[in-house]
Amino acid sequence: MKKSIKGKIAAAVTVSAMALALASCSGPGNAAGGDSPTSGEVSLIAYSGVWQDQYNAAVIEPFKAKYPDIKITYSSKRSSAEMLSALQGQKGKPSTDVAIMDNSVSTSGNKQGLFEKIDAAGVPNLANVADEFQNKEGFGPVVMLDAIGLVYDTATFPTPPESWNVLWDPAYAGKINVNAPPSLLGLSLTAITSKMEGEDYTKSIDKAVARLQELAPAVQTFAPNPDEYQSIITGQTVLGLGQNARGQFYSDQSNKKMGVTFPKEGTVYQINTINLVKDAPHSAAAKTFIDYALSAEAQAAFAEKLFYAPSVTNAKLPDDVKNRVVPTDGSLNIVPLDVDFLSSARDKWTDTWKRQIIK
Amino acid sequence: MTTITTENPVPGTREGLESGVLEAAANKRRKRTYLALLIPGILGLLVSFVFPLLYMVRMSFNEGAPDGVVIDTFTFQTYIKPLTDPYYWRVTLDTFRMGLTVGVLCLVVSYPIALFLVRSTSKYKGLLLAIAIAPLLTSAVVRTYGWMVILGTNGLVNTSLESMGLIGSPLKLTNNMTGVTIGLVEIFMPYAILAMISGFGRLSPQLEEAAGSLGASKFKVFMRVTLPLSLPGVFTAFLLVFVMAISTFITPRLLGGGSVQVLATEIYDQTTGLLNWPFAAALSVILLVLFGTIIAIYQRIVQKIGG
Numbered sequence: 039m040k041k042s043i044k045g046k047i048a049a050a051v052t053v054s055a056m057a058l059a060l061a062s063c064s065g066p067g068n069a070a071g072g073d074s075p076t077s078g079e080v081s082l083i084a085y086s087g088v089w090q091d092q093y094n095a096a097v098i099e100p101f102k103a104k105y106p107d108i109k110i111t112y113s114s115k116r117s118s119a120e121m122l123s124a125l126q127g128q129k130g131k132p133s134t135d136v137a138i139m140d141n142s143v144s145t146s147g148n149k150q151g152l153f154e155k156i157d158a159a160g161v162p163n164l165a166n167v168a169d170e171f172q173n174k175e176g177f178g179p180v181v182m183l184d185a186i187g188l189v190y191d192t193a194t195f196p197t198p199p200e201s202w203n204v205l206w207d208p209a210y211a212g213k214i215n216v217n218a219p220p221s222l223l224g225l226s227l228t229a230i231t232s233k234m235e236g237e238d239y240t241k242s243i244d245k246a247v248a249r250l251q252e253l254a255p256a257v258q259t260f261a262p263n264p265d266e267y268q269s270i271i272t273g274q275t276v277l278g279l280g281q282n283a284r285g286q287f288y289s290d291q292s293n294k295k296m297g298v299t300f301p302k303e304g305t306v307y308q309i310n311t312i313n314l315v316k317d318a319p320h321s322a323a324a325k326t327f328i329d330y331a332l333s334a335e336a337q338a339a340f341a342e343k344l345f346y347a348p349s350v351t352n353a354k355l356p357d358d359v360k361n362r363v364v365p366t367d368g369s370l371n372i373v374p375l376d377v378d379f380l381s382s383a384r385d386k387w388t389d390t391w392k393r394q395i396i397k
Numbered sequence: 398m399t400t401i402t403t404e405n406p407v408p409g410t411r412e413g414l415e416s417g418v419l420e421a422a423a424n425k426r427r428k429r430t431y432l433a434l435l436i437p438g439i440l441g442l443l444v445s446f447v448f449p450l451l452y453m454v455r456m457s458f459n460e461g462a463p464d465g466v467v468i469d470t471f472t473f474q475t476y477i478k479p480l481t482d483p484y485y486w487r488v489t490l491d492t493f494r495m496g497l498t499v500g501v502l503c504l505v506v507s508y509p510i511a512l513f514l515v516r517s518t519s520k521y522k523g524l525l526l527a528i529a530i531a532p533l534l535t536s537a538v539v540r541t542y543g544w545m546v547i548l549g550t551n552g553l554v555n556t557s558l559e560s561m562g563l564i565g566s567p568l569k570l571t572n573n574m575t576g577v578t579i580g581l582v583e584i585f586m587p588y589a590i591l592a593m594i595s596g597f598g599r600l601s602p603q604l605e606e607a608a609g610s611l612g613a614s615k616f617k618v619f620m621r622v623t624l625p626l627s628l629p630g631v632f633t634a635f636l637l638v639f640v641m642a643i644s645t646f647i648t649p650r651l652l653g654g655g656s657v658q659v660l661a662t663e664i665y666d667q668t669t670g671l672l673n674w675p676f677a678a679a680l681s682v683i684l685l686v687l688f689g690t691i692i693a694i695y696q697r698i699v700q701k702i703g704g
Contacts, residue, residue: 120669146464218655220670259572260655273551381463
């Protein structure tokens with residue numbers, strides 16, 4: 039009797055453990071019952087933090103009100119690279135339906151077969167996306183644009199600095215933050231500096247490296263925490279690189295303690311695309327969401343919340359918002375960072391920064 | 398009499414044989430039960446540790462192409478770069494140096510606390526112990542942010558020193574190895590204290606009293622009696638802190654400000670920034686093998702000197 043009880047306990051423990059192990063291996067499956075353009079569950083992967091909060095308020099909540107039978111599950115990641123690695127891990131049997139990520143990373147995802155092509159038949163608002171923001175091969179289009187700016191402490195700079203050269207001003211030594219590559223901010227600074235030095239960064243960045251080596255001792259942090267904006271707001275630094283959209287948002291949040299500007303030598307675009315995951319479990323509902331994300335209403339709402347420029351031609355922005363989002367009409371001096379070039383340069387430039395600039 | 402025979406069967410007799418067979422059967426049953434009880438743990442280890450480890454080792458022999466493309470192959474290419482490139486030697490050396498410094502400093506500051514807690518006869522001993530290990534209740538991330546606030550240019554230390562007129566401009570206490578070391582020592586202190594307390598079992602006040610009564614000075618008692626008897630705890634604590642320090646990521650990342658490159662931050666950059674998983678896996682295998690060897694040698698030495 040004693041033996042059989044022991045045996046039963048052992049067997050029960052074993053079976054439970056195996057069941058748990060199997061359950062943990064099985065991963066998220068197609069949890070929602072069905073999938074149609076007006077019902078189902080859309081799993082979205084996109085940025086975390088303030089981006090998530092504002093996108094939730096401006097796009098996801100109104101979408102849920104419009105389509106009450108579609109549930110949105112938001113999986114947040116700190117960077118597009120993290121999103122890509124999550125999607126690579128799901129390849130073949132994805133649990134994610136839609137991804138909003140940086141253009142350079144989504145282009146790689148397109149090449150790796152992670153995303154589906156979409157057309158105006160499934161996503162009618164695709165027709166409103168400006169021609170230059172359409173994907174030439176039919177993959178997910180640009181959903182919003184931003185650009186790299188110079189973030190500064192408004193008490194130190196009552197008028198916005200006009201040139202990137204202010205970073206090299208000895209008066210601000212030790213009070214500068216620069217996100218080193220692989221961050222897009224560091225990659226952008228490399229291209230901008232190279233252009234300022236008169237070289238073609240697609241061929242060589244030697245002059246830029248020499249100039250950035252001069253800057254390095256003046257940099258307080260190459261990885262500001264919690265981020266480049268708080269570093270200025272809390273007074274740790276007075277100058278740095280940041281994105282215009284978040285910069286504008288935190289400028290308001292900090293009661294204009296921090297400002298953001300585009301220096302005259304030019305800047306680099308940061309572009310986000312919206313992508314339908316290949317073999318997405320809820321493809322029909324996902325297309326409805328993508329369509330809504332490309333609607334004039336959603337694009338304007340998000341611009342008002344977080345100052346990203348819309349990619350559609352029919353979005354109407356109030357003047358006070360229009361003046362604060364990155365111009366997409368050609369009026370801004372843009373330093374082009376081609377996606378294919380960036381893909382090969384990212385690794386090399388990151389290495390160069392670690393070995394020759396930060397040291 | 399019967400009872401005696403049953404409990405202590407004489408070998409070679411019928412009772413003895415029966416009893417031996419029964420005992421063997423009982424042993425077999427016991428072994429089966431133990432094995433069955435071990436299965437959940439083994440399964441858990443397989444799923445959460447062995448499989449990922451094997452996957453990582455296999456990944457390290459693949460080839461990484463730009464943008465996270467993994468080329469399925471079998472090559473040693475990913476190992477050539479870290480093993481031949483001086484930059485990665487420097488990073489490995491910095492990782493080792495950080496582990497060593499944090500380990501030693503952690504021992505220095507934790508030893509007196511651990512000794513005090515073991516010796517204490519106070520009725521508040523439990524409370525004191527709880528206070529010593531209370532930091533473990535807070536996440537290392539939160540504590541690291543706390544250190545960023547304390548050590549920053551506008552932090553508590555710099556503003557205090559400036560207001561006292563001791564320094565003209567803020568000291569650079571963060572975004573470098575100094576900040577990382579300070580943060581790690583504090584974060585690992587509770588572990589060191591716990592490890593030392595559990596290893597101080599051989600310490601005996603009577604031995605110290607005996608040495609004292611035979612004329613040894615307090616310093617001599619400490620050097621000749623207390624310290625040698627507490628060495629097992631010291632060695633365990635150092636090993637624990639060293640292992641945690643060389644593999645730690647959050648504190649070097651946050652307090653290092655991008656200027657402190659250790660293997661863990663390098664692996665993070667390769668995994669999430671550059672998406673070069675094969676290279677990140679190769680670095681992880683190197684970290685595992687190199688420091689695994691160092692730890693094995695350390696334990697051998699400790700055993701030899703009787704720790």
